[in-house]
Amino acid sequence: MRLIIDTDAGVDDAQAIIMALTYPGVTVEAITTVTGNVHVTQVTPNVLTILDLIGCDVPVYQGADQPLLPGFWEPENRVHGNDGLGNLPNRVPSRRSVEPESAAVALVRLANEAPGEFTLIALGPMTNVALACRLDPAFPQKIKRFVFMGGTISAFGNTKHVTAEFNVHCDPEAAYMVLHAFPASTMLSWETTVQHPFPWEQYEELAAINTPVGRFFRDTTAPSVKFLKGFRQLRGFLLPDPLAMALTLNPGVIEASDKHFVTVELQGLQTRGQTVVDYLGLLGQPPNVHVVTQVKVDQIYQMYLDMLS
Numbered sequence: 001m002r003l004i005i006d007t008d009a010g011v012d013d014a015q016a017i018i019m020a021l022t023y024p025g026v027t028v029e030a031i032t033t034v035t036g037n038v039h040v041t042q043v044t045p046n047v048l049t050i051l052d053l054i055g056c057d058v059p060v061y062q063g064a065d066q067p068l069l070p071g072f073w074e075p076e077n078r079v080h081g082n083d084g085l086g087n088l089p090n091r092v093p094s095r096r097s098v099e100p101e102s103a104a105v106a107l108v109r110l111a112n113e114a115p116g117e118f119t120l121i122a123l124g125p126m127t128n129v130a131l132a133c134r135l136d137p138a139f140p141q142k143i144k145r146f147v148f149m150g151g152t153i154s155a156f157g158n159t160k161h162v163t164a165e166f167n168v169h170c171d172p173e174a175a176y177m178v179l180h181a182f183p184a185s186t187m188l189s190w191e192t193t194v195q196h197p198f199p200w201e202q203y204e205e206l207a208a209i210n211t212p213v214g215r216f217f218r219d220t221t222a223p224s225v226k227f228l229k230g231f232r233q234l235r236g237f238l239l240p241d242p243l244a245m246a247l248t249l250n251p252g253v254i255e256a257s258d259k260h261f262v263t264v265e266l267q268g269l270q271t272r273g274q275t276v277v278d279y280l281g282l283l284g285q286p287p288n289v290h291v292v293t294q295v296k297v298d299q300i301y302q303m304y305l306d307m308l309s
Helices: 011-021 040-054 103-113 127-135 166-170 172-181 190-195 200-207 212-228 240-249 297-308
Strands: 002-007 027-033 060-062 118-122 145-149 185-188 254-264 275-278 289-295
Touching: 002 011, 002 103, 011 027, 011 040, 011 212, 011 240, 011 297, 027 040, 027 103, 040 060, 040 212, 060 103, 103 118, 103 127, 118 240, 127 172, 145 240, 166 172, 172 254, 185 240, 190 240, 190 289, 200 212, 200 297, 212 297, 240 289, 240 297
Parallel strands: 002 027, 002 118, 027 060, 118 145, 145 185, 185 289
Antiparallel strands: 254 275, 254 289
């Protein structure tokens, strides 16, 4: 698998990126960065820190510093800390350099150099991907598979627009453009994330793994664990981006899914950024999203053991 990762490099993004970098048979050929969990000027150093940790050389392209419509974005410091990596202690600045090409331009170039070869996964707001679709309208047809973590499938959101999920809420116009541009996408929603946590006992087992990657996992997740335990509705350690990455690397972890037409609400006073799923086909549009609803968490837990050990 030839993989491109588009990320806003928060705590769960870091786990997903490590999973990809350490998974057999996968080559991460580019990482593009975007403002989301934190500003892109912090996201990019986070990616370089992860590459230092794993010891991998991957080209990194910095991307959009704000949504398509500026003025709506706010960082998610409660979960990701001020630096996006859980206020990671004793952090050494990376000596790695970033590619001079911007993310959207790099996405288009890579797709044109190897049409039909790349799997693209979006772990944050889809601003870079939307810009790539505008730079080259044929870009979606040149991507082998597109997976994204984001959106809601039953209006159970996690933002001030309570039916919207964070990644889509950050840039609804970008998500709208991307979903309407790609003939087929695979979606890992917020509700599927909430329904498939690691029990806290399993999280503690993972956090006790005494390797460099294991200690990084423990240190970066500390703020998010404290935050998640404050919600009675959440039954364990949530894995939004890692679930999306796991089903990208190994589609066999998908236990249940269906195909529907999905679009994005752009105008609602309380619902802006909600992904709207046409379950009954009432809009008369062909299905454009493979909506994953159940995954095999035991297999994903084994993937965590492998990558942290």
